[in-house]
Amino acid sequence: xxxxxxxxxxxxxxxxxxxxxxxxxxxxxxxxxxxxxxxxxxxxxxxxxxxxxxxxxxxxxxxxxxxxxxxxxxxxxxxxxxxxxxxxxxxxxxxxxxxxxxxxxxxxxxxxxxxxxxxxxxxxxxxxxxxxxxxxxxxxxxxxxxxxxxxxxxxxxxxxxxxxxxxxxxxxxxxxxxxxxxxxxxxxxxxxxxxxxxxxxxxxxxxxxxxxxxxxxxxxxxxxxxxxxxxxxxxxxxxxxxxxxxxxxxxxxxxxxxxxxxxxxxxxxxxxxxxxxxxxxxxxxxxxxxxxxxxxxxxxxxxxxxxxxxxxxxxxxxxxxxxxxxxxxxxxxxxxxxxxxxxxxxxxxxxxxxxxxxxxxxxx
Numbered sequence: 001x002x003x004x005x006x007x008x009x010x011x012x013x014x015x016x017x018x019x020x021x022x023x024x025x026x027x028x029x030x031x032x033x034x035x036x037x038x039x040x041x042x043x044x045x046x047x048x049x050x051x052x053x054x055x056x057x058x059x060x061x062x063x064x065x066x067x068x069x070x071x072x073x074x075x076x077x078x079x080x081x082x083x084x085x086x087x088x089x090x091x092x093x094x095x096x097x098x099x100x101x102x103x104x105x106x107x108x109x110x111x112x113x114x115x116x117x118x119x120x121x122x123x124x125x126x127x128x129x130x131x132x133x134x135x136x137x138x139x140x141x142x143x144x145x146x147x148x149x150x151x152x153x154x155x156x157x158x159x160x161x162x163x164x165x166x167x168x169x170x171x172x173x174x175x176x177x178x179x180x181x182x183x184x185x186x187x188x189x190x191x192x193x194x195x196x197x198x199x200x201x202x203x204x205x206x207x208x209x210x211x212x213x214x215x216x217x218x219x220x221x222x223x224x225x226x227x228x229x230x231x232x233x234x235x236x237x238x239x240x241x242x243x244x245x246x247x248x249x250x251x252x253x254x255x256x257x258x259x260x261x262x263x264x265x266x267x268x269x270x271x272x273x274x275x276x277x278x279x280x281x282x283x284x285x286x287x288x289x290x291x292x293x294x295x296x297x298x299x300x301x302x303x304x305x306x307x308x309x310x311x312x313x314x315x316x317x318x319x320x321x322x323x324x325x326x327x328x329x330x331x332x333x334x335x336x337x338x339x340x341x342x343x344x345x346x347x348x349x350x351x352x353x354x355x356x357x358x359x360x361x362x363x364x
Contacts, residue, residue, distance in 0.1 A: 011102010
């Protein structure tokens with residue numbers, strides 16, 4: 001056991017935290033110690049991390065939320081977080097620091113840059129997030145989850161793919177049961193942002209499906225608390241059994257049992273769908289920075305593994321047509337599942353581990 005310390009810095013969304021968790025699991029298995037640096041919001045996603053991971057909460061903030069007074073305090077809070085991170089890294093001396101994006105990753109990455117610690121960022125999307133844009137020229141390596149990724153001039157990227165959690169790898173290439181005249185499962189994933197439109201449109205679309213198809217559907221729908229009752233009422237009116245929750249901790253199992261997935265095209269969702277191998281209808285979040293969700297969906301779309309519906313074109317009739325076209329054509333659905341598998345990168349974690357060990361001086 002090397003006992004070297006890996007410091008992982010990640011923000012408070014599943015898109016940042018799930019690949020961070022995958023790396024943490026792998027590095028612990030290789031004898032490294034792991035610490036997670038995040039803020040209070042990010043800590044809520046840390047429950048899935050192994051118990052051996054130390055969680056260090058840092059002060060950070062974002063300009064995207066709050067009023068004028070809160071925005072004025074953002075630089076002060078970030079500076080406080082950087083000072084705390086400097087003291088922590090002087091004490092713990094991490095061998096490598098890896099940032100996965102989000103404002104909470106700023107303190108650890110800034111401290112690593114000041115102290116010249118070996119450092120790297122991992123960008124999940126096809127377009128760099130705001131924080132990773134700042135640090136792309138200030139790190140030793142830029143690992144890319146979606147390829148190609150738009151990078152600043154002069155910055156070279158390492159195409160590694162998006163690491164998925166062990167629970168997803170455990171379901172990798174799970175046999176696909178094509179749709180038919182029997183109970184079928186559909187999973188609806190809205191993501192942490194932009195979930196409301198799916199809670200409105202998907203139940204309405206399901207209500208337009210042929211009665212025989214509706215009778216066989218069983219739906220698991222991730223919806224925000226404020227949208228859950230409305231979505232549930234829509235499914236009930238359509239006569240379809242649906243389970244509604246703000247978050248499903250067993251999404252890998254549900255994906256492996258699904259005949260169809262309807263999802264935003266966040267990087268982690270696309271990676272999970274690809275590694276498990278399921279047909280999908282992807283709806284890129286229109287407000288995503290640099291339209292990065294459209295870039296994320298491109299690989300599955302080009303491989304005919306997914307249908308992409310832009311938000312401006314999304315309505316119940318359009319979506320119902322796509323759902324029926326897949327669930328009433330088992331050969332097409334099976335072909336889409338195989339194509340999705342072809343786009344999956346189950347070795348993404350191993351590739352990222354190799355970069356971390358290279359930075360940490362453990363190359364073979």
